[in-house]
Amino acid sequence: MTTKSPQTVLITGANRGLGYETAKTLKQLGLRVILSARDTIKGQEAADKLAVEFLPLDVSNTTSISQAAKKYQSLFGNTLDILINNAGIFPDTNDQASILETSPELIHQALLTNTTGPMLVTQHFLPYLENSSDPSKARIINLSSKLGQLSSMQATAPAYSISKTALNALTRQQSAALATKNICVNAVSPGWVRTDMGGKHADLSVTEGADSIIWLATQAPSTLTGAFIRNRKQIEW
Numbered sequence: 001m002t003t004k005s006p007q008t009v010l011i012t013g014a015n016r017g018l019g020y021e022t023a024k025t026l027k028q029l030g031l032r033v034i035l036s037a038r039d040t041i042k043g044q045e046a047a048d049k050l051a052v053e054f055l056p057l058d059v060s061n062t063t064s065i066s067q068a069a070k071k072y073q074s075l076f077g078n079t080l081d082i083l084i085n086n087a088g089i090f091p092d093t094n095d096q097a098s099i100l101e102t103s104p105e106l107i108h109q110a111l112l113t114n115t116t117g118p119m120l121v122t123q124h125f126l127p128y129l130e131n132s133s134d135p136s137k138a139r140i141i142n143l144s145s146k147l148g149q150l151s152s153m154q155a156t157a158p159a160y161s162i163s164k165t166a167l168n169a170l171t172r173q174q175s176a177a178l179a180t181k182n183i184c185v186n187a188v189s190p191g192w193v194r195t196d197m198g199g200k201h202a203d204l205s206v207t208e209g210a211d212s213i214i215w216l217a218t219q220a221p222s223t224l225t226g227a228f229i230r231n232r233k234q235i236e237w
């Protein structure tokens with residue numbers, strides 16, 4: 001009798017916050033978790049704490065992404081089932097920062113980590129997703145935000161919001177481009193979560209915030225693609 005090997009998941013920016021919580025839960029559910037982080041010491045410490053494997057990866061640096069993809073193959077093989085593009089920054093100095101004053105540098109900084117980061121990470125790890133043990137179940141999950149929702153957009157946190165709207169567009173592009181390969185791609189809004197980014201007054205615990213991410217990784221139908229998810233349900237873009 002052959003035993004099926006566990007699904008492998010790679011999570012970016014997982015040394016703390018929602019990425020760490022997601023790594024913890026997916027490990028408990030029996031998946032093989034590759035925790036990645038830009039800071040090698042913090043990343044290795046987090047991985048050791050969860051008894052998972054570690055991959056150094058700075059999503060804002062193309063060389064780091066390409067080195068990580070090569071290292072992934074040499075350490076973990078050429079198969080990946082689930083990619084969670086979680087790493088993100090909130091560079092606006094406060095929620096009231098105005099688009100009438102924000103600098104192009106701030107917008108570029110947000111796009112580099114929150115939008116082109118997930119685009120390049122996906123490009124470099126796609127060959128491994130294509131080798132998934134069950135390619136019709138390979139999944140990409142992009143950590144978006146309510147602040148990136150175009151239909152409810154307000155004049156707040158412009159750099160962050162614009163980068164997450166662009167991430168939503170990237171999600172639709174990736175979903176359409178990967179439809180023939182049966183790899184599903186969805187964006188998720190975790191809600192306002194008590195992490196370093198969300199702050200201590202946020203509505204949700206990390207466990208509550210990670211719920212829809214875990215659902216997309218393990219339970220959502222593999223036919224679900226090109227959707228924006230909140231509380232396990234599809235929401236407007």
Ligand SMILES: NC(=O)c1ccc[n+]([C@@H]2O[C@H](COP(=O)([O-])OP(=O)(O)OC[C@H]3O[C@@H](n4cnc5c(N)ncnc54)[C@H](OP(=O)(O)O)[C@@H]3O)[C@@H](O)[C@H]2O)c1
Pocket residue numbers: 012013014015016017018019037038039042057058059060061085086087088089113143144145146189190191192193194195196197198199202
């Ligand atoms: N918390 C919320 O309320 C909320 C709401 C909506 C969406 N989100 C999204 O959820 C995701 C996780 O957020 P969080 O609340 O867990 O934030 P967090 O606690 O600030 O954690 C962010 C993580 O991203 C990592 N990161 C930042 N830039 C990176 C880079 N260039 N390369 C690799 N890793 C990088 C950080 O690493 P370092 O430790 O090295 O800085 C950290 O591990 C983000 O995409 C965020 O936009 C959060």
